[in-house]
Amino acid sequence: MASLLITQGPNLGQRFALAKDCAVIGRQPDTDIYLDSLAVSRKHAQIVQEGGAFFVEDLASSNGTFVNTARLDAHARTRLTEQDVLQIGPYVMALRPDPTDLLAETDQVIRARVEAQPSNLTLFGHNAAYKLQVVLEIAQHLGRTLDAEALFGQLLDHLLRLFPQADRGMVLLCEGEHFAVRAQRSRIKRDHGDHPYSKTIVRRALEDGVGLLSEDVGDDPKLVLSATLMSLNLRSFLCVPLIGKEGRRLGVIQLDCLRAGQVFRADDLELLTAIALHVAVVLENALLHAELLREARLRQELLLAREIQQQFLPKDFAAGGGRYELYARVHPAREVSGDLYDFFPLPDGRLAFFLGDVSGKGMPAALFMIAVRTLSRHLAPSARGPAEMLRLLNQALVADNPTALYVTLAHGMYDAEDGTLLLASGGHPPPLLRRADGTVEPVPVKPAVMLGYPTLELRVEDVRLRLAPGETLVLYTDGFTEAFAPDRKTMFGLERLREVLGGPRTALPLEQCAAEASAAVQRFTGAAELQDDQTLLLLRRK
DSSP, X not given: OEEEEEEESTTXXXXXXXXXXXXXXXXXXXXXXXXXXXXXXXXXXXXXEETTEEEEEEOSOSSOEEETTEEOOBTOEEEEOTTOOEEETTEEEEEEEOGGGGOGGGTTTOOEEEEOOTXXXXXGSSSHHHHHHHHHHHHHHHTTOOOHHHHHHHHHHXXXXXXXXXXXXXXXXXXXXXXXXXXXXXXXXXXXXXXXXXXXXXXXXXXXXXXXXXXXXXXXXXXXXXXXXXXXXXXXXXXXXEEOGGGXXXXXXXXXXXXXXXXXXXXXXXXXXXXXXXXXXXXXXXXHHHHHHHXXXXXXXXXXXXXXXXXXXXOOTTTTTTSEEEEEEEEOSSSSOSEEEEEEEOTTSOEEXXXXXXXXXXXXXXXXXXHHHHHHHHHGGGOSSHHHHHHHHHHHHHHSOTTOOOEEEEEEXXXXXXXXXXXXXXXXXXXXXXXXXXXXXEOOOOOOOOBTOTTSXXXXXXXXXXXXXXXXXXXEOHHHHTOBOTTSSOBOHHHHHHHHHSGGGGGXXXXXXXXXXXXXXXXXXXXXXXXXXXXXXXXXXX
């Protein structure tokens, strides 16, 4: 049996056993592999087993399923191996065999094991007063620092004094499914390199949640050692896990004995395990402190990024010279947005305007948005119309798109002299036309496909229409129409958007009209926080 292991993103380290021939991945709670993120569709993808092999299939998800950064076609099965990286929304996962298959080789060298749980009363069963004194002294020394690196060094210095038979010690922390040596100490002067260790033993201690002791690795002629264990040249070792709140595996402490006649005993294992229980608490506090500092720096950087991003968005809505009204706004769901709008005059006097939505959210989408805006401003003045500009933009994005992101974009050119509009769309929701009498109807623009996706051919055409006095063109992103009610089943939808924009609101100032549309979505979702970026652009002929 194999599992899907989360290697990056939320719930890092969580495993999902692939026990069924078909396991559905999605945001719906009854799916086999439940991923709680708005970037994940209710039934997003599935893992299928056939003849001992695994295949992943995208179930027509909104944000796509990626293997090794390549987006999968809907309902096309792709082989998944242990070397592949599977990404669904913010979750990065890998296929891994059942870890119990990897551990059998350690059974012959383990002489004792102790449960690393505070409820294990045997830890202080022998020499209780001494052990308690040692644990309290170490906890008192270590509790004064919130620097994880300093903590590890002080800990190993204490342990080498406490265990005179130990020749070297190390602290390893979990980083995804790998281990990183964060500190090491040695009594051997010539030992300046990284200390070797057995990943199998470390996994055993972590996954079983036990401290492990081997007394005679090098002296027992009956043992048939693996090449890894032989290369370590150990006489005896202690390996105990560092387990945090809710069973979170933080890492291990390992002490090694290399000298003949010097070994660890069961009492040493109990003492080191008791110490590790307290070290795990101090370590979690240090890691939390470091995380809070990182988050504070990140928030500051994101606030600066949001300010810079907002400066890219034009605000001169009074440039119509009395012939038209224009208003646009972006409401980011996070600190920065993957939505964009832009407008500027063309050399022939027409007004060029854009509204788009980059796949994904956060900083990657925001940076891609700036690239799209820059290219659009460069290409639009020389293009004969919106369709040609979208084709040129698509070619530029496909030629250099290492992020594998894409954008849906609606683009128009407006002639204020006679109200003539040219419109084209690359995968974007259809624009709306609000008549002077308050009726709202979709503009028949062919949506084509999104821009920046290399395997899809962009077939885009211009649509020509004329705005009559009092009529308004409305461009929007799916943050309005795909906002969910609290039941997570009903979406706001296009009809509600048409209703909230039309009727008696037709005569309102455009800024007030946009504010009422956002307020209507907020009342519908019942949440102050946005589920997705919301962007609106309104152009009304006077």
